[in-house]
Amino acid sequence: MVKIAIAGANSQLARxxxxxxxxxxxxxxIALFRKDPESVPSLTGVEWVKTLFEDKSELVGxxxxxxxxxxxxxxxxxxxxxxxxxxxxxxxxxxxxxxxxSEWSAGMNLAPSLDVIPWYSGKIEIREYLKQIxxxxxxxxxxLFQPGWFLDYLSHPHKTSEHASTFPTLVNFEKGTAxxxxxxxxxxxxxxAVEDIARVVVRAVDLEGEWPxxxxxxxxxxxVAELIRIGESIRGKKFQVDLLxxxxxxxxxxxxxxxxxxxxxxxxxxxxxxxxRMATIGLLQSIERGCWDISDEWNQLxxxxxxxxxxxxxxxxxxx
Numbered sequence: 001m002v003k004i005a006i007a008g009a010n011s012q013l014a015r016x017x018x019x020x021x022x023x024x025x026x027x028x029x030i031a032l033f034r035k036d037p038e039s040v041p042s043l044t045g046v047e048w049v050k051t052l053f054e055d056k057s058e059l060v061g062x063x064x065x066x067x068x069x070x071x072x073x074x075x076x077x078x079x080x081x082x083x084x085x086x087x088x089x090x091x092x093x094x095x096x097x098x099x100x101x102s103e104w105s106a107g108m109n110l111a112p113s114l115d116v117i118p119w120y121s122g123k124i125e126i127r128e129y130l131k132q133i134x135x136x137x138x139x140x141x142x143x144l145f146q147p148g149w150f151l152d153y154l155s156h157p158h159k160t161s162e163h164a165s166t167f168p169t170l171v172n173f174e175k176g177t178a179x180x181x182x183x184x185x186x187x188x189x190x191x192x193a194v195e196d197i198a199r200v201v202v203r204a205v206d207l208e209g210e211w212p213x214x215x216x217x218x219x220x221x222x223x224v225a226e227l228i229r230i231g232e233s234i235r236g237k238k239f240q241v242d243l244l245x246x247x248x249x250x251x252x253x254x255x256x257x258x259x260x261x262x263x264x265x266x267x268x269x270x271x272x273x274x275x276x277r278m279a280t281i282g283l284l285q286s287i288e289r290g291c292w293d294i295s296d297e298w299n300q301l302x303x304x305x306x307x308x309x310x311x312x313x314x315x316x317x318x319x320x
Contacts, residue, residue: 001027005030007072008074008102009031010040012194014031015162019043021201022044025045027045028047029043032051035050056090059087068098069100070201071084071087071101075120075121081122085126100143101126101127103146104197105149106286110124113289142213147217147218148191151308155318156174164194167260176235176238176240177258178227180241181288184288186225187293188221189224190217190221214295216295218307219309230314234318235320262276
């Protein structure tokens with residue numbers, strides 16, 4: 001049994017992780033977030049605490065005795081990564097042993113794609129910060145948990161987890177449409193169910209020995225082409241596939257109306273469509289560059305862990 005702190009505990013993924021950790025009944029969990037504790041249901045073994053993550057002396061007190069600290073801050077809302085850097089400094093001062101930064105998505109090929117998906121730049125900044133503080137002497141053990149895309153997104157509009165929202169990605173299984181490019185079409189992407197991400201974290205907390213610095217894992221490794229084949233098999237019909245030109249994307253032009261309308265915290269509603277168009281252009285280009293081809297460190301460390309497969313999830317959630 002160890003004491004675990006969750007920073008940014010109101011995020012959808014954090015809520016799933018907290019539920020799974022609490023279910024084990026093995027750990028003392030402190031959930032730190034900016035809202036009032038009364039806004040969330042009580043869970044046995046979980047203490048919900050309001051903090052703005054601004055007062056370092058307050059944070060030192062909150063992290064006293066914590067063994068493992070998991071961060072779920074939205075990188076695009078943490079200006080200059082100030083809040084997470086303060087959290088890391090505090091963790092070192094408080095004697096926290098293990099830290100998981102706010103990764104939870106793309107793999108180690110992220111940096112070359114920041115020009116097209118700049119909202120992830122904070123993740124690279126924190127990777128460098130963690131490397132820097134451990135440069136002379138290791139002061140904090142950490143792992144970059146990288147599961148790729150949430151598999152649950154593919155089930156849109158049908159929810160397949162308690163807390164995680166869904167939205168249609170490049171392949172819309174409900175409508176039977178897909179967006180791709182010549183170079184995106186066959187490039188692999190990792191998809192991991194939210195439930196499985198939480199299960200990996202639960203097992204990682206109990207792992208004896210040191211965490212790997214790079215912590216990739218993938219429940220599925222699928223290309224857009226493979227997703228289309230799965231979708232057509234389940235739906236029993238051919239999908240409408242919009243094959244886009246890379247040169248148009250590079251010019252900031254998206255020649256399709258089948259892109260996802262994504263709601264992102266911090267993006268005003270009136271800018272939602274323009275942001276979604278830009279995000280789709282960036283996603284297509286980042287796939288071309290291998291950004292979502294995730295490594296498998298945790299798959300190897302946890303070989304007995306069985307992951308939810310895309311076809312299994314889609315057969316349950318998508319109408320034939």
